[in-house]
Amino acid sequence: MAMMTGDQYVESIRKLDIKIFMFGEKVSSAVDNPILRPSLNSVKATYDLALKPEYEDLMTVKSHITGKRINRFCHVHHSTDDLIKKVKMQRLCGQKTASCFQRCVGMDAFNSIFSTTFECDKKCGTKYHQNFVEFLKEAQEKDWTVDGAMTDPKGDRGLSPGKQADPDLYLRVVERRKDGIVVRGAKAHQTGICNSHQVIVMPTIAMGPEDKDYAVSFAVPLDAENLFMIVGRQSCDTRKLEGSSLDVGNCEFGGMEALTIFDNVFVPNDRIFLNGETDFAGMLVERFAGYHRQSYGGCKVGVGDVLIGAAALAADYNGAHKASHVKDKIIEMTHLNETLYSSGIACSCEGFKTESGNYLIDLLLANVCKQNVTRFPYEITRLAEDIAGGLMVTAPSEKDLRHPKLGPYVDKYLRGVASVSTENRLKILRLIENLTLGTAAVGYRTESMHGAGSPQAQRIMIARQGNIESKKKLAKAIAKIE
């Protein structure tokens, strides 16, 4: 079985004994909880889309290891065409879910670990690449959803991992045994981890020789002993408990984050991909961040497509679609969204082959892509709110719309153009609310800011890759400066 159906994926998650806590209580399963289910549905979509002929060219690919057709989310890119199709696939998935569909982080971990372990083994004589290839083979064969966990809590940002008041604020090896290692620490902001099969852990920053215990990468199943998650709150999250499909804006899809605790988790030797080789922690972080910054040039664009469509519909329903300023705002939203896409595609086209044989994106362009993502979705949401009007935050509930006495008043006074029902107008406004300040805003706004690294992280990379000395020479040549 190299590819699962969406339903098979759901049942495979149901079988896992994943320890999830929310509102101070243990959740029996991510599958049946109304707050977590939309997150699972988004990942389910990545399985369902892969089996549809009209999407298979983006969603599936031939494995370079087994030759079997696999879901592209389990693939290691072997050409610039692969890198481009990755971005296109992400745009597609964003369009179909209007949320974070979560599997990119695992794919980006696969690709960064694949090349880093190869180069680490070459220099250090380790066997991590083989470990990883065996893991990847199993992930492809079983069509796993794999969470990629990078972000440590980090404590005092002014101190290195080993100098923190609490040494567990960066995940670390606390015991080295003959058969493996024991790790302790936490990873924050893990979107989709509650409905993943496995988690790959990576270090969060470049390390010095004194941080050997922190330079660690490995994979464990989500139901590993002493591994548990505490779900993060989202704006409007409990609306999902009210049973109203209208009020939640997007009743089917979403993304959920969790603080993931590794409270002395054992990792067997064959699942270790880095263990003390501090020189390679930075390489792994830089490559993962690069791939993930490329990812945002696809996924956020797809969500942006939905938001632009919603804003255009809101204008239609309000009867304002012919106003020149509204048309111009839709143009501006499109321009911003396609600019994000442009850099996602550009960094893919300029990709290159690593020593291991897989392809890495152009890091400068990938960082430019993500830097734009820290800004443009905010402007796109501002314009969407402008076009939608204040009703997107003041409309009464679905219960009021359905109420025998109140409903007729809601219907009468909140109608826009006569040809469109009030209910449909409210549906589109709730979708805009969901994306701009509801549960999906976690993914579309703040994740755009901080996901795959906060803005300053990209600026550091842009400074490193910017080739300023060459630009000075160009200017000198034109200005005739000797």
Next chain:
Amino acid sequence: MFDPHYPMPKRIRVKYCGGCNPRYDRTAVPAKLRAAFPEAVVAETAGDDPDHFVAVVCGCVVACARHDELNGRAGKAVMTSEKEYERLAAAVRASLEREGER
């Protein structure tokens, strides 16, 4: 006439691009082909029988669908916009007529 080499109806294989930003409804094309060529089998997935003709249906002019390993016995055509449907249909028609003349 019974053709010992191709006893089954001719297979028109539709291969889609991935559909990241299509400019028209690509999925309407197979239905149109089925209506236009009832004597053929229009398939959207790979099958055991050889493909008589391959129709590559792309959502935009980038035409990024990978189809180098897909080749119809009587040819292949790529469409990238709705208005190109007639050209595609003409190519399919010609291929079927050529086959009928043999």
